Amino acid sequence: MSVFVFMYHRTPAEAQDRFDVSLSTFKAQVDALIEAGVKIVPFDAVNDHAAPRHGKYACITFDDGHASNAPAYEHLAERGVRPASFIVRRWAETGVGEHGAGYMQAEELQAIAPICDLGAHGVNHVCLAKIPLAEAAEELCSSRAYLEQVLDRTVDTMALPGGSQSPEVMASARAAGYRLIGTSVASPHTLGGDAVNRIVVPRAARDDFLIRTVREPGVLWAAREAERSFRRSRRETLRRIRASLSAFGGRSAVAAEA
Ligand SMILES: [Zn+2]
Known part of the structure; x- marks a missing residue:
């Protein structure tokens, strides 16, 4: 069984940031999936061996x-869909994060818990592979402990x-007690692994983004390959410019850009 796990960020009335999806677009994207008969499973059921092996599956995070x-959670609840939301400890404690104010705090987390599963997303939202492992372990444990204390249940x-x-x-995440670890690998999640691939939904995504991805994943991979080849050709262009600049003995003005 493959599950297409989608990852959203802000869902305001009007999208501004590149990862914002307007509430109306979000609703249209999810409703299109449901109307097409795609089953939307909770995040903690992506490895459910009891689920049928055939058919289309999705998950909203x-x-x-x-x-x-x-x-957005309320819209999903009305349709019998249970999403998952991943919480940054510091941003929940202060209500302030990378976009300023506008983050759920303890009381709001407790209020939405009946209709939305909650998981951890670090203490400070730092890239865990880029900090010392001991600090990463602390981020993993402390963010989990906070949510467990707020929700009074296991996370x-x-x-x-x-x-x-x-x-x-x-390995550190597993040692910290996490059973499922959401990644940002833009592929369907395949039954069994504890690393769960997730496909980010960008601002530019149209109303049919989810249903098209589930039906024709080739479209998604084609877009990713196009982006890769664009980056490759850009690197090659920069390399040629640098080579010709150094041939003239000049300093590469584009060096800092790479
Ligand atoms: Zn994040």
């Missing part, structure tokens, strides 16, 4: 704990901040 997601799911991962970070 939210990162960072944005207060703007509350109407064993998380998502990697910035999708940053390494074999050491994954």
Whole structure:
């Protein structure tokens, strides 16, 4: 069984940031999936061996704990869909995060818990593979402890901040008690693994983004390959410019850009 696990960030009335999806677009994207008969499973059921092996499956997740997601959770609850939301400890404690104010705090987390599963997303939203392993372990344990204290229940799911991962970070997350670890690898999740691939939904995504991805994943991979080849050709262009500049004995003005 493959599950297409989608990752949202803010869902405000009007999208501004590149990862914002307006509430109306979000509703249209999810409703299109449901109308097409795609089964939307909870995050903690992505490895459910009891599930049928055939058919299309999806899962809806939210990162960072944005207060703007509350109407999105309610929309999903009305349709019998249970999403998961991954919470940054410091941003929940202060209500302030990388976008300023607008993050759910303890009382709001307790209020949405009946309709939304909650998982950890670090203490400070730092890339765990880029900091010392002892600090990463502290981020993993402390963010889980905070949520467990707020919710008064066990928390064993998380998502990697910035999708940053390494074999050491994954081992540390398992040691910290996480059963499922959401990544930012844009592929369907295949039954069985504890690293759960997730596909980010960007601002530019249209109303049919989810249903098209589930039906024609080739479209997604094609877009990713196009982006890769664009980066490759850009690197090659920069290399040629530098080579010709150095041939003239000049300093490369573009060196800092790479
Ligand atoms: Zn995040």
